[in-house]
Amino acid sequence: MSGTDLLVVRGLVAGYGAAPVLRAVDLTVPAGTIAAVVGANGAGKTTLLRALSGMIRPAAGQVLLAGEDLRGTPVEQLVRRGMAHVPEGRGVISELTVDENLRLGGLWRRDRADAGRALDEVYQLFEPLARRRRHLGHQLSGGERQMLALGRALVGRPRLLLLDEPSLGLAPRVVARTMALLRQLRDRTGLTVLLVEQNVRSALAVADQGVVMSLGRVVIAAPAVQLRDDVDLRHAYLGF
């Protein structure tokens, strides 16, 4: 199995000041799978993603992406290693147009022709965006912003997608569509997804692996099916 593990995290410790938020997190995400990280508010899920993408510097531990140690890699280099991070709140730049936001996602790429193709594909995937190319980010609805953030990440053709609460503030129908899209991307392109969610049901429905975080630690990592079906586990950690 370990040969196909895209992301391996070992003993990751990170935080914002003196007291660490993450206390020795271990995590493995096989290539081409979706891992859903769930847990209470303040458990450290966002902090985990920020530490993975280097927005906060880990105090200890190891992050391997396809076997390569990411320690010391500047944030802006991570897209070049194949990691895309859609942050909490989505990070749509509201002063830029839809088209500019999307193009920004592929600007780092040397292969300009393929960057153009990726852009076209995203427009095909999210038709509402194609209709609103010239609109500014702040003129979009919540669902359109979600598409824009996701599409901007996809323009970079990532191997690993870090998604922080994509369902936040969206209608159930839109959430369902997003989850379906993630599954579709996994199946068609082999995309690996680390999905942080408060919306446990939808996340576990689409995920291959369920990871439960509590107080800065991973307390369970198990096949999503098992988490879905094990009533005791659900009661103990997920409260439903």
Place this chain on the structure above:
Amino acid sequence: MDRFVFLTVDGLSRGAVYAAFALALVLIWRAARVVNFAQGAMAVAAAYVAYTVSTATGSYWLGFVVAIVAGLLLGALVDRVVMRHVDHASPLNPVIVALGLVLLIQAVLGMVYGSEFRPAEAPFSRSALTVGGVAVLSPYDLFVFATIGVVVSGLAWMFARTPVGLRMRAAAFAPEVSRLLGVNVGGMLTLGWALASGVGALAAMLVLPTELGLHPHAMDLVFVSAFTAAVVGGLDSPPGAVVGGLVVGLLLSYVSGYAGSDLTPLAVLVLLLAVLLVRPGGLFAPVAARRV
């Protein structure tokens, strides 16, 4: 009427320079949330370098190019060596550091060049051509308009149409997200400082021949006028800076022509206060009252 035409053209010509200088202020403000109070001193420093090169080689144009290059380098240097290390938690801090730079740069210039006025030559005649008996504009005015027109539209094109312009805007609006998307935000900031300082140097090269000449303090009042122009247009708006520059240039030209040139400094102060107290976001800002 002749006088009015003359003053208008003269005002637009000065205004074009203020516009460029104000644009430089706005560039840094948007990128770094710093009003670069050292911009006048930095621009004078570049002009002194040009002076040295021009007197040594006898070529105005070599000096002109060197001034702009020196401006670019000085801007990058100020960002890398100084501004990057300032704690921006309080907005006072970068302002104070910029003022320290003013003292330092002006003192170094004073030590190297002394504080007597040096001649600043104009590459074209400054006497006005007459059209139908009316003195309209000089070849130098034309040169100023053309240069600033090229620079302003070049910058506008760069920001709106090129990848690097997109990166710079993204880095200014959302530094964290931009880094996640692979933008070298620190590099964009340095580039912004370099560009702004280069434009400032260009403006100094254009305005100094119309002033008393080269002096460590030669840009002090120009800075105040350009700051006023930037405030008139709204510190966040590059087109506003251009319009603001022209407005300030015209106003000063009329005041100087009809009321006496001694009154222009006072007119700048009054305009600045009036704009800030009445429309703090600038004349072109949406009406929503914003605390500044």
Place this chain on the structure above:
Amino acid sequence: MPPREQLDDPGGRPVDRRRGSTLLRHLAVVLAAGLLLVAISYSVEPFRNFQLATVAAYLCATAGLTVLTGLNGQLSLGHGALMATGAYTVALCQTAFADRGMTGGWLLPLSLAAAIASTVAVGAVVGVAAARLRGPYLAGVTLAVAVVVPALAVTFDGVFNGEQGLSVPVEPPPLSLGPYFPYERWQLWVTGAATLLALLLLANLIRSRYGRIFRAVRDDEVAARLAGIHVARTQVLAFVVSAATAGLGGALLAVLAQSVSPGAFSLTLSLFLLMAVVIGGLGRLTGALWGAVLLVALPDLTHSVTEMLTLSPAVAQRLEGNLPLAIFGLTLIVVMIAAPGGVQGLLSRLGRALLARRPTRRS
């Protein structure tokens, strides 16, 4: 020590319940400083007396700027212009008195009072504008004031005599002090007395309710407003107080130099003052003292240095005029980056570190 009192005062000294004794303590300190000054004035040469008097004049201005920028959080790059206001007022008053052949010891205090009054008026105007402005906008406006106001001396040269400036006729020391009383000693007495009086008032203001209100507005305007503080009025008040002392400082400088000209109150002076309070340590009157000392000592020091080096007169002159400026500017940058608390902040940090170590050494 009751904790509430500590909260009120960053220095950790009690504020509220012992206001009476605070006044007494300040009075005692000022009296002691006055006696010390008199003693010094007898023991050092006339030139040092003059330098000390200059320090005292600058101290007025730096102390006022400390109250404004350090305590109230308003940046002013225009204090050089406020000093010019005081200086020109004193020049005009003294000239008017001299022209009318008036003499008497009360004339100079009257001129100084007029200088303060006129600067208060100007400060109120700028302050009302300043209270509506923040950050770079405030800095820009006060910078404009600093650049434009000295230029007015040329604009209205009928009154202010352009770049030439005005002379300030000052009477000799009173005869009761003896016929050979050195003039510089008298200058130190006059400026020292005026400055100590100003400092006494400022120190009490800082320790009073107003001082706390100033700080509250600086720390968090919204919270201050919610606590019922009238923010704009507080800011205008701080500006006026600060202007008054700056005006006094400028007036004293004019009296010392016996002349005023716009060149003496350029933008550079305003930047000097700011630099002095930043290097001294924003928000502490002791920091203002450090700053004022630096303003006088550093040019003196560079003068000595350039004299030691054998340089051509032209080069020496360039260096002498500009080296202090360069050092000031560099220091300002380095201090802001490395030690935002300034000299006084460093000293108190050092002091605290020493104090903190003492108990452990005993145990």
